[in-house]
Amino acid sequence: MTMMGVSGVLSRIQELQGQLGLNPLNPDGTTVAGTVTTTKGTTSSDSSFAAMLADATGGGSSLGAGGVSGDEVVASAKKYLGTPYAFGSTDPDKGLDCSALVQRAYGDLGIQVPRNSWQQAKAGQPVATLADAKPGDILAFDSPVDHVGIYLGNNQMIAAPKPGDHVKIQKVYETPTHIRRVISDVDQVAAQNLAAVRPAALQGSGTLAGVPYGDLFVKAGAKYGVSPKLLAAVAKVESGYNPQAVSKVGARGLMQLMPSTARGLGVNDAFDPEQAIFGGAKLLAHNLREFKSLPLALAAYNAGGGAVKKYGGIPPFAETQAYVPKVQKALASLGG
Structure with a gap:
């Protein structure tokens, strides 16, 4: 010994x-x-x-x-x-x-x-x-x-x-x-x-054929334990897969991260597709872990976790109320 x-x-x-x-x-x-x-x-x-x-x-x-x-x-x-x-x-x-x-x-x-x-x-x-x-x-x-x-x-x-x-x-x-x-x-x-019955993307070896940045969604999903299809659905609703998108309130990139949120996630450049996707995956993983519900996790992604806690559910904001079903619909269209 x-x-x-x-x-x-x-x-x-x-x-x-x-x-x-x-x-x-x-x-x-x-x-x-x-x-x-x-x-x-x-x-x-x-x-x-x-x-x-x-x-x-x-x-x-x-x-x-x-x-x-x-x-x-x-x-x-x-x-x-x-x-x-x-x-x-x-x-x-x-x-x-x-x-x-x-x-x-x-x-x-x-x-x-x-x-x-x-x-x-x-x-x-x-x-x-x-x-x-x-x-x-x-x-x-x-x-x-x-x-x-x-x-x-x-x-x-x-x-x-x-x-x-x-x-x-x-x-x-x-x-x-x-x-x-x-x-x-x-x-x-x-x-x-x-x-034989597990979706390929959930096995960690699948791809999102035809989806922009599909490989990055798969890699980020594997690292943070989030469905790549969910990440792709969020990006589709957030930015239409446009890595240079900027919202009226200043959210940036594919995953529409606010500058302060991006910094907290370790994202130095929200316009960089890889950084944005990995940052978004990290945020979604945190939300899913905290709220243990896809709708609530999506609501927190849109309106912040504090708002979800304050209202005990999806906040009564028109944008958030519309956002959650949009992402769910996009997820369904990707076979998720």
Whole structure:
């Protein structure tokens, strides 16, 4: 056994915090539970992007409550390749630590796993040896557990290794002390059946053929867990896909972001299609997470989240009242 490095020490601190009852908080302020749950039937405040996607498409929770394959977990984790290591962070824009990467990869598919590495080492079902491991399984190291990663197969895993490093693919450098399978064999079979009926754009590999900037909508949707078709529908209503559009009140670009909103989203140039689309996706993801309703999320995009909260629903503004059904109609016309 190698000596515990800096990342091990930091993870050990997390473990002790958990044992003392000082559980870390979700972005919504709730404590992280020590059990594996799915979006289906949950009563907790769910921050997973899969929940947003379900709201955005009017779908149920099948993307996360079953029918998920280990390969999809791997693909979900690979979205974060290159993300800097940041201890304690669950926000990929700021960085991720090892257990946050694991939680995020599963959470994007609607499957919640505990926050800490030592808790993740108890999630799901045990796998006897690395030879029995499958892609998507959680690998945990050391005793007490101070590091986790996601198995890719062929003695490789994806992990956020340590401070100063980043999310990357690496060899399984030592025998894991725990191997856990959160995705059951039943889920794997269901995933094969669902793959044929899932809209391509929701699988992360689809395109919006004939839609201006379709590839950017797909990429932004994959990053933020929002339906690419929803993003395209918003852009169609907002600007008619015109990247140079400017409204009477000063909203700019494809996604019609106000300058102050754009700055808050990290968008330096709202007239740049890529920045605008990624900024709009980030804003919609936030709205969907907060309001858990497509109409309310769209209303917040148009009138602001404060107005939605103030009126307890779609604000009684003529523009907003008309805007929500317009986007829904545009979404339907795109097959969403």
